[in-house]
Amino acid sequence: MDSEASMFDHIELMLLDESVEPSDMPLSFLTAITNNFSEDQTIGRGGFAVVYKGLLRNGLSVAVKKFYDTIELSDEMYRKEVQSMMRLKHANIVRFFGYCADTQWKMFKHDGRHVIAEARQRLLCFEFVPNGSLDKYISDMFHGLEWRKRYQIIRGICEGLRYLHDENVLHLDLKPSNILLDHNLVPKITDFGLSRCFDDNKTRTVTANLIGSVGYLAPEFFSGLISFKSDVYSLGVIIMEVVTGIKGYCEIEDVLESWRKRLKMPMGDALEQIRVCVEIGTMCIESNPLNRPDLRHIIELFDEMENMRLVTKTTSSLGTQGSDEHDSEETIASAITDEKREKLSVLSTLPKYLPFAFLEDITDGFSKERQLGRGGFGVVYKGILSDGYTIAVRRLLRFQGIEMKQFDNEVNILMELRHKNIVNLLGYCHEVRGTYVQYKGKPVFAETSEQLLCYEYLHCGSIDKYIFGKNHELDWHTRYKMIKGICEGLHYLHENDRAPIIHLNLKPANVLLDAAMEPRITDFGLSRLIGEGNTRIVNTHTPGPIGYMAPEYRYMGEVSRKVDIFSLGILILEIVTGQDNSTKVDFIDHVCEHCMEGPQIKFMYPSLEPELHDQVELCIKIGLECVQTDRKKRPTAGDIIRKLEEGTKLGPTPSRENITTEIGKPQMFSFELLNDITESFSPGRLRGTGGFGYVYEGIPHGNEGAMAVKRLKEKIGISPKQFENEVHNLSRIEHRNIVRLIGYCDEIREILSHGKNKNDPPIREHIQERLLCYEYMPKGSLDKIIYDNLDWHTRYKIIEGICHGLHCLHEGQQDIQIAHLDLKPANILLDSDMVPKLADFVAT
Structure with missing residues (x-):
């Protein structure tokens, strides 16, 4: 009785104090409060249990769920379920009070005989919700x-x-x-x-x-x-x-x-x-x-609707009242709008200038808890206004050479830009603030310049959270809508009459999504604010992938609209394939090889209507056109929009070595064929020698392309199995800075040789012929030109390519790591564009 009285006290306390934790409950207590699980106390039945009403001493009620005896519920499963429910506490979840796991040995009558068996009782106790279901x-x-x-x-x-x-x-x-x-x-x-x-x-x-x-x-x-x-x-x-x-x-x-x-x-x-x-x-x-x-998106849709309702009411109360640059916080808070519905045009009531003290206050002193993101240009914080409305506040890093007047003029231009596919700039701050800093152990007064930009806040975040991987798989219609929206936003930035904008940092993290999954480009115009030089330094030195940067901008600092088009092309290919370019050592070649054909498109989008496969292929071809090395061949954003509107009028795939390179399984060649295309391995076709064999130039008949044929020395001691593994492993290596294996030959050839004496009859001998065929590099090896008068751009390009190729050998294969062991200029070949390619490595 004492235990039951104690339990009555505990559960009555739980009803008054939500901090009290659930606990173990005796079976006798639950039996007592349900009147021995009386039918009169039954309030519900389900597939697993019966629910009874339990009456407490103070007149309040609880719900007791008793599982059927026929349900096979192991102790481990029951324990995990109880532990799970004990941690769940929410206003819209029925509150869990306690549990009972009672096991007793009882005598039963079975087939006319009395047997002793285990009787298990499993019960759960919850709050009683009076209005029913x-x-x-x-x-x-x-x-x-x-x-x-x-x-x-x-x-x-x-x-x-x-x-x-x-x-x-x-x-x-x-x-x-x-x-x-x-x-x-x-x-x-x-x-x-x-x-x-x-x-x-x-x-x-x-x-x-x-x-x-x-x-x-x-x-x-x-x-x-x-x-x-x-x-x-x-x-x-x-x-x-x-x-x-x-x-x-x-x-x-x-x-x-x-x-x-x-x-x-x-x-x-x-x-x-x-x-x-x-x-x-x-x-x-x-x-x-x-x-x-998902539920996060659903809640955000409700939040945006309710925010819009508050803004609408606030806007109507403002009427036509204007505001100067130093309005109170209340006026600022009530003036800012999401502008999610384009019918509401209340941005005109927003003061352009927002005081630093105001921004510091709404971001909780720029606290870490309010940080939304960090990048090379600065930190973005969530700013919460007094009416609960949210904006995004970017606090720029302190860049050199920014004049206040120039900054203010550029911001005013950017704030006039309005398009459904760009994030709206709401306001800014540019203040010189005095503060004390420590210098040689003493406080010294110093002035610091603060530049901040305020944008509308989009709950769904950036597209990189949605386009990559299985966890965030989107259907084709949503991806196509994203591509069109990004293109239209970029076209507006490039061609608007007020201030043509080159983005210079277009990537998934800088494309946000609104509640309708409409893409909105952000971070545009920063190059105008901090200067193109500072922008390039940030983009090339900030940790993270730089695969979105056009080569002429990355290496030479050349700026044009076509720099953004290159970035757009990578972005389009990522959206179509769902793959991050930074995870592939040669992303563009991978797209060409694995994503262009009909069966491959069907694999990517198995439920897509067949008539839309051409639409997928069109987007891939547009993406490849955008990433051509020659920027003059890249389309404009307007060109892309017209192609997308035409839908299925497909043109040829752009001609670019990096794009059109066909990477496939190596072909088995006969020794007779290789002997023929190398003119019987004549000295005139010999292009190099090494420890493993001799390299010849092979020119197939009727084909302008050549291949390099390496004839391995017979005495190098490679078993048939080793050679087979070598060919298999080499054929898997796909990278623009690795010499590509085209084919191979593995034959036993019979020859006639003379005996020791002149009159001896000829002797039949069997020779093992093993050859490897690679793509031919017309510029030869690096050692032949490294000491020539090469410009720095070419040397840097060669260094970078060698590093990429070596990284591919070391880290780019799933189940093998390759050490070259003979890396030297003679084993680095150059193609017609001076792209370096590693050769003479052994994959096994």
Whole structure:
């Protein structure tokens, strides 16, 4: 009795204090409060358990879930489930109070005999939610709950499910009967994660047979595919049901018209909420799980809508009142707008100049907790205004040679730029501030210049979080929309009459996404603010991939619009293939080899309509046109937009050595053929000798291209198996700074040789012939030109290429590491463009 009294005290304390942790509960206590699990106390039944109402001494209630004896629930599974629920605490999750795992030996009668067996009882205790489950409140649009309550329920369910997903908990049985409502109709999700206690087959069997609500299960569930997007599908069905009273897709205009007939004036806010809820519900019930949003995006859509509503109200209250450069914080906060809806044009009320003290305040003193990102140009912070609205504040590094007047003039030009595919610059700060610094142990007064830029804040972040890898796989339609949007934004920057802008740092991290997955270019115009020289220094010295930089800009500092086009080309190829250029030692060659053909496109986009394959191929070809070495051959942004609008009018793939190089399996050549194209290995075709053999120039008949044929010495002692492995490994190495293996020959040739004496009959001998055929390098080896009068650009290009090639040998292969062991100028060959290529390494 003492233990029961103590438990009564503990659970009553839990009801008053949310900080009290769940605990172990005696079976006798749970039996007592449920009146020995009386049928009168039953409040629900499910596929796994019965739920009873437990009455406490103070008149309050709890819910006790008792699992069926027939459910096979191991101690380990039960323990993990309890541990999982003990850490879950959220306003929209049913609160967990405690657990009971009771095992006793009892006597049973079986087949007419008395046997002693183990009797296991597994129970869970939760808060009692008085208004029952959501399914009792769902009705059509003309009856039942008013819209405000429905919206509160939808938003609460989304918040609770987002919390579960953030904690890596899948519900797998989300439906109205598993959503309870408290006194204020606040929704609380229950029965979450319980299916994780059982093996997958039993979970699906129980769900399918006992749930009685197949309409909430995602289509992929029936083929055994379960993920967080399965819960999102169920959420979409529930949202549509709460809004309309029916499951499934509904036309937005029909829904809005029905609600107009019920709503009382004013109805603007409610109709906007209804529209957004239907849009979210429609996205959630997409048949393809990859097209469904995650809970983070859903919450951001709600946040943006509510922010827009606040801004609209604030803007209407401002009227036509203007503001000077030193308005109060309240005026600044109320003037800044997301401009997500282009119908709202309140940016004119924003003061262009924002005081440093104001920006310092809204970023919490530029605290680390408010940092959104860090790069070569500075640090970006989240600025939260007094009305809760968010902006992005970039605090630039202190660059030399920036005049205040020039900076202010350039910012004013940038602030006039407006396009749906660029991030809006909202305001700026340029102040000289006095501060004390330590110098030789003494405080010294010094002046520092602060430059800050304020942008609209986009919740979804940059596209690099979405376009790469399986975890963030996007369908082709979304990727194509991204490509078009980026091109249109860049075209606007390049061609606008007010201030043509060359970006000079276009990459995935500088393309943000709004709530509709529309791309928005950011960080444009920084070269105008800090100077092209400073910009190039930042771009070439900041840690991270530099694969987006055009060669003429990277090496020579030459600036033109075509520098951005090169970056755009890499970006397009990344979006199409879903691969990061920094993860491939030669990204462009990889695209040409693995992404251009029909079967390869089908592999990348298996569910894509066949008629859209040409669209994918078109984007790849546009990307390759953009990355041509000769910048004059690269298209303009306007050219690209016209090609995209034409859709499927495909032209030839651009002619560029790096692009058109065909890398494939090495071909097996006959000795007779190699003997023929080298003129019987004549001295006139000999191009080099080494420890392993002799290298000849082979010229195939009717072909202008030559190949290098290395005839290995017979006595080098390579076994057939070693040679086979060598050819296999060499054929896998694909890099623009490695000499490419074209083919090989492995034959035993029979020859006649004379005996020792002149009159002896000829002797038949068998000779092992092993040859390797490589691409031919017309400039020869590096040692022949390294001492010539080469310009620095060429020397730097050669050094860089050698380093890339050696890195490929050391780190670029999945299961082999190659040490060259004979790296010297004679083993570094040069192609017609002076690109260095490593030769004479052994892959085994």
